[in-house]
Amino acid sequence: MPWKAIGIFDSGVGGLTVLKEIIKVLPQEDTIYLGDTARVPYGTKSPETVTRYSLEIASFLVKRDIKLLVVACNTASAASLEALTERLPIPVVGVIEPGARRAVATTRTGKVGVIGTEGTIRSSAYAKAIKRLNPEVEVITRACPLFVPLAEEGWTDNEVARLTARTYLAGLREQGVDTIVLGCTHYPLLKRVIGETVGEDVRLVDSAEETARTVADILRGRDLLRPDGEQGNHHFFVTDVPAGFIRVGNRFIGGRLGDVYQVSLDAEKERP
Amino acid sequence: MPWKAIGIFDSGVGGLTVLKEIIKVLPQEDTIYLGDTARVPYGTKSPETVTRYSLEIASFLVKRDIKLLVVACNTASAASLEALTERLPIPVVGVIEPGARRAVATTRTGKVGVIGTEGTIRSSAYAKAIKRLNPEVEVITRACPLFVPLAEEGWTDNEVARLTARTYLAGLREQGVDTIVLGCTHYPLLKRVIGETVGEDVRLVDSAEETARTVADILRGRDLLRPDGEQGNHHFFVTDVPAGFIRVGNRFIGGRLGDVYQVSLDAEKERP
Numbered sequence A, B: 001m002p003w004k005a006i007g008i009f010d011s012g013v014g015g016l017t018v019l020k021e022i023i024k025v026l027p028q029e030d031t032i033y034l035g036d037t038a039r040v041p042y043g044t045k046s047p048e049t050v051t052r053y054s055l056e057i058a059s060f061l062v063k064r065d066i067k068l069l070v071v072a073c074n075t076a077s078a079a080s081l082e083a084l085t086e087r088l089p090i091p092v093v094g095v096i097e098p099g100a101r102r103a104v105a106t107t108r109t110g111k112v113g114v115i116g117t118e119g120t121i122r123s124s125a126y127a128k129a130i131k132r133l134n135p136e137v138e139v140i141t142r143a144c145p146l147f148v149p150l151a152e153e154g155w156t157d158n159e160v161a162r163l164t165a166r167t168y169l170a171g172l173r174e175q176g177v178d179t180i181v182l183g184c185t186h187y188p189l190l191k192r193v194i195g196e197t198v199g200e201d202v203r204l205v206d207s208a209e210e211t212a213r214t215v216a217d218i219l220r221g222r223d224l225l226r227p228d229g230e231q232g233n234h235h236f237f238v239t240d241v242p243a244g245f246i247r248v249g250n251r252f253i254g255g256r257l258g259d260v261y262q263v264s265l266d267a268e269k270e271r272p
Helices: A016-025 A047-063 A074-087 A096-106 A118-123 A125-133 A147-153 A159-174 A187-198 A207-221 A243-253 B016-025 B047-063 B074-087 B096-106 B118-123 B125-133 B147-153 B159-174 B187-198 B207-221 B243-253
Strands: A005-010 A031-035 A066-071 A092-094 A111-116 A138-143 A179-182 A203-206 A234-238 A260-262 B005-010 B031-035 B066-071 B111-116 B138-143 B179-182 B203-206 B234-238 B260-262
Touching: A005 A016, A005 A047, A016 A031, A016 A207, A016 A243, A031 A047, A047 A066, A047 A074, A066 A074, A066 A207, A074 A092, A074 A096, A074 A118, A074 A125, A092 A096, A092 A207, A096 A111, A096 A125, A096 A179, A096 A203, A096 A207, A111 A118, A111 A125, A111 A159, A111 A187, A118 A125, A118 A138, A125 A138, A138 A159, A147 A159, A147 A187, A147 B147, A159 A187, A159 B159, A179 A187, A187 A203, A203 A207, A234 A243, A243 A260, B005 B016, B005 B047, B016 B031, B016 B207, B016 B243, B031 B047, B047 B066, B047 B074, B066 B074, B066 B207, B074 B096, B074 B118, B074 B125, B096 B111, B096 B125, B096 B179, B096 B203, B096 B207, B111 B118, B111 B125, B111 B159, B111 B187, B118 B125, B118 B138, B125 B138, B138 B159, B147 B159, B147 B187, B159 B187, B179 B187, B179 B207, B187 B203, B203 B207, B234 B243, B243 B260
Parallel strands: A005 A031, A005 A066, A031 A234, A066 A092, A111 A138, A111 A179, A179 A203, A234 A260, B005 B031, B005 B066, B031 B234, B111 B138, B111 B179, B179 B203, B234 B260
Antiparallel strands: none
């Protein structure tokens, strides 16, 4: 019996930071990634719309016989994790719960900052997840809408990035947080600038790293890990022409993506 | 017989800068605006995808009995104007041709700069339109992907905006352009910062203003102008929940939008 792959999706390239961490932790696993580039970004869209899109993508990936689904998109995790978990016969891992867990374990002052897109922040998904784990922890949030276009433009280490980070993050520091959750899959690319801005004494929680660890734990627990040894294969699908995804994606994955195929999700849409 | 309305669409709020200019020139006209907020932005999507979306929106607006369609989106104008003009029984006005015409009329040095989203710049639509009008004019282009999120964030007059403008525009100035086309409907909001950056001697061509003039000319030529006197009514439709559109849109229109309704374009999709 061939080993099944791990399915991963995001609205675009951002989820590649999560894929990168999964490959680091589980180099032997095959993966199938779908970037919904025809409909990116999700951060400005309503939870209803994002959930509809997520279910379409899950249907596409489940047909390719995956063993676990990673929702590598904070907006989709916030909006759709419940709907996906209810409907799918396989484990579903979002990026919010793992980040929240690490933040609660890390903070000493009991004050955690969360940064993300407007959609993620408005959903209060991290704040709710953190409060569920420890109601005593105070959560201070800040939407940073310009971080995504900065990461995609490759402006991750210039003066515009530093000034933008200062503008967004000054308030968080002043309010005494000692831990900040990077609540958007694009933000690991800005980790250095964010770290310099908030100072060494503030710990950054990278949801991508935590999510990869959670994936490994679940597969191990269910005895679904592929044995070590071989290198996994990685397949990429996008919903718009691949050129932009490949250009930005190579930077995100820190290497070269393999072949990227354009697909239509029309067959996955629910007809009224 | 009631006077028909002018139909306008954009991928999101950007086209409101065009609507604003149309209202300034033709205050008596009724308008119907559709912002495709569920699928914004178009700038990163392929011409095929954008054309499919544009045809769906045109079908929606034509059913509401408009007398003229304004494609108030540079990406959609570049990708879809031909397809729309072929299929629709009414005049269709894009934002590229009017901007190109004004640029050719304005330049003295024969060197015109064009700034826009990556999609618009990659399409070479402005360069082609300018060359059609005068093959002697040299066109120097620059994609400025961060200008859209800056305008939507309301960061139109701060240090991040100025630094971003300097980073994008220094090259254009050095290459001796005396005219720059604001080739994206969001950019009029950054007009002041852009103007300060390139200096007083460089003229900025605002496609929104030129498009409004073209609309007035066509309606006058066909005797379709509503007589002066009354104030026109303005209706707004969006394809995702209206909250974000209203918040950003009020800033774009420089006042208060009326009621904004969410609609589905599913009935306009071509079934295979």
